[in-house]
């Protein structure tokens with residue numbers, strides 16, 4: 348089979364629904380909500396662009412389940428049906444070419460910047476590394492009833508997403524946000540029923556999964572994005588990740604997306620010069636871990652991070668390591684990449700490292716993320732992404748927007 352044929356194969360998920368091809372757009376936080384976190388037409392336009400570009404599954408950027416806890420200004424928050432009409436348009440736009448659209452649901456926990464949140468929460472009150480303390484406050488530990496409330500909120504948001512026409516939801520269990528904080532022995536030092544052993548640390552995600560299933564119909568897809576590991580001393584390990592995947596697979600989860608890292612070690616957004624030679628040869632950062640998962644369970648897998656050529660993508664599918672090729676940054680630059688590969692073009696993504704040379708900024712991949720966010724904003728306005736946009740410009744713009752919108756968000760919250 349050539350890459351086009353390999354990647355054009357449909358994929359059946361455990362609940363019986365079918366994806367038309369092997370391209371999945373991984374979540375990218377669009378920050379295209381309004382200042383009070385409502386849905387906008389820009390999101391509708393953006394997801395239509397990706398659907399027209401041939402992506403078989405689009406996973407939205409993280410949608411927050413609680414307006415008091417957001418990760419960035421202009422995240423969308425989904426707590427009630429006030430935006431139902433626009434949500435319906437958003438869901439419909441992701442399906443115009445027969446693909447599916449899932450909503451990623453998230454609670455940032457401690458990774459909610461000071462600028463937006465005076466009262467960040469986490470399983471335990473563990474401070475950030477020194478360099479990040481200017482940006483993130485030490486969180487307070489959640490009470491038991493608060494934990495239960497968050498579980499119920501995930502279910503409520505999933506129910507609303509289904510009502511709007513989304514084909515599924517993805518629990519954001521990766522990148523150091525709340526679900527991943529509960530899984531990590533470094534961030535979760537509780538001794539009640541939510542921590543203390545790997546099984547108890549896993550309980551939070553399991554309860555969320557079960558509550559979402561109970562609140563949605565049988566044919567609705569539920570997936571998770573999970574770290575292969577945190578790459579942090581005392582953090583979530585590969586072995587723990589494998590057992591979470593085993594448990595969720597036994598529960599019937601439809602898709603597991605594999606990623607890695609958190610704000611303190613952003614392995615998910617590496618530049619091409621920052622990965623081992625053996626990883627470079629296979630492109631994607633987490634394929635070796637995916638093979639370990641394969642050896643244990645048969646759940647459909649999506650591997651995200653580092654795919655850059657049509658050949659590398661096809662080879663990852665043919666080798667059996669993954670079922671879906673997860674793409675984020677390549678689709679922020681070339682939204683029609685899947686369609687071109689499916690038409691037989693051999694493609695190397697135009698994605699390139701975006702660095703300032705300032706260690707703290709580069710370590711957090713701040714400019715990298717802001718540069719791509721800017722391209723999403725352009726597409727939301729119906730414009731083409733700009734492959735040679737200046738890095739520093741987008742960083743300054745995003746920092747400016749973060750500051751003014753952060754202040755406005757807090758003013759609205761009455762602080």
Ligand SMILES: Cc1cc2nc3c(=O)[nH]c(=O)nc-3n(C[C@H](O)[C@H](O)[C@H](O)COP(=O)(O)O)c2cc1C
Nearest residue numbers: 373374375376408409615652653674675676719720
């Ligand atoms: C601008 C931007 C925003 C992102 N937002 C999210 C997000 O909301 N949720 C998430 O799970 N991952 C997010 N990611 C990480 C990507 O989904 C992906 O894991 C990472 O970029 C590696 O894949 P790539 O090499 O194809 O870009 C984001 C990445 C970028 C560049």
